Amino acid sequence: MEKIILDCDPGHDDAAAIMLAAKSPKIELLGITVVAGNQTLEKTLRNALNVVQWLGVDVPVYGGCDRPLVREKVTAGDIHGKTGLDGPVFPPLVRVPEPEHAVNFIIRSLMASDGEITMVTTGPMTNLAMALRLEPQIAEKIKRIVLMGGACTNGNVTPAAEFNIFADAEAAHICFTCGRPVTMIGLDVTRMVKCTPEVVERMKNVGNRASALFVDMMGHFCKTQKALFGWDGAPLHDPVTIASLIDPALVTVKPMNVRIELRSEQSYGRTNCDYFGYCQLPSTADVAVDINVQRFWDIFEEGLRNYS
Ligand code: RIB
Ligand code: CA
Numbered sequence: 331m332e333k334i335i336l337d338c339d340p341g342h343d344d345a346a347a348i349m350l351a352a353k354s355p356k357i358e359l360l361g362i363t364v365v366a367g368n369q370t371l372e373k374t375l376r377n378a379l380n381v382v383q384w385l386g387v388d389v390p391v392y393g394g395c396d397r398p399l400v401r402e403k404v405t406a407g408d409i410h411g412k413t414g415l416d417g418p419v420f421p422p423l424v425r426v427p428e429p430e431h432a433v434n435f436i437i438r439s440l441m442a443s444d445g446e447i448t449m450v451t452t453g454p455m456t457n458l459a460m461a462l463r464l465e466p467q468i469a470e471k472i473k474r475i476v477l478m479g480g481a482c483t484n485g486n487v488t489p490a491a492e493f494n495i496f497a498d499a500e501a502a503h504i505c506f507t508c509g510r511p512v513t514m515i516g517l518d519v520t521r522m523v524k525c526t527p528e529v530v531e532r533m534k535n536v537g538n539r540a541s542a543l544f545v546d547m548m549g550h551f552c553k554t555q556k557a558l559f560g561w562d563g564a565p566l567h568d569p570v571t572i573a574s575l576i577d578p579a580l581v582t583v584k585p586m587n588v589r590i591e592l593r594s595e596q597s598y599g600r601t602n603c604d605y606f607g608y609c610q611l612p613s614t615a616d617v618a619v620d621i622n623v624q625r626f627w628d629i630f631e632e633g634l635r636n637y638s
Pocket of ligand 1 (some may be wrong): 339341342343344367368406452453454478486492493494567568
């Protein structure tokens, strides 16, 4: 069983990652830490609480950083809507966040561990970066960092950069250079995981609370991306991190040197992936280069069936 902390910015696909992780027999979800990203922290935190309340999962939720380390804050309301999770209508919110700051929860959990916790990040990496700066000793306690972010090819916010890295490239740099194993689940594979109307219908037929929430979420998420990009299926980025822990054979990874662009005006936030080893530098991440898409949707459907 993989012990994880899921750091996220719900966000429709983050919510799908929570769904997949929270009831998986292969995942022990120690806590959900929330960061500003797709929307402001107030909204991403509220969304995380609404999701765990709706799903009825007893996982502690912690509020984290409300802005990036250095750059100005950016959000993605064009994709996720004004609330950050447009679409579902939730009952009155009763769940509250833990009083402890997410960064302190990450530090406390890792320092108390024997190195068995995997940090999964599906938003800007601000919380983990802050934890690494506040208590550098946690680095040796991190089993692995599995992030949704970056791309070998082109970005989705600028030609160069993917949103999670673009939103806090300095934080990503701190995490990628902390010395611990990194698995980068980037756009190269997550763009292949398209939530088409057929997928939505398949998940709707699961017929429980989780699938109902998924269908409501995808109603907005897919419609927005069809309107913006003409896509018949919205890429469901974040749950690929969780699915890759449930089935390590799901994605094919290639070790490469990856450096984060911090200084270029045009390419700020690019994950410069040395796919062919031109720079002859040591690899710094296992980068996902292929995925068994059919297997992903099977894992996701199984994940929804874990709920009553
Ligand atoms: O670029 C996609 C990533 O940015 C996903 O994690 C999405 O939720 C947004 O955070
Ligand atoms: Ca996200």
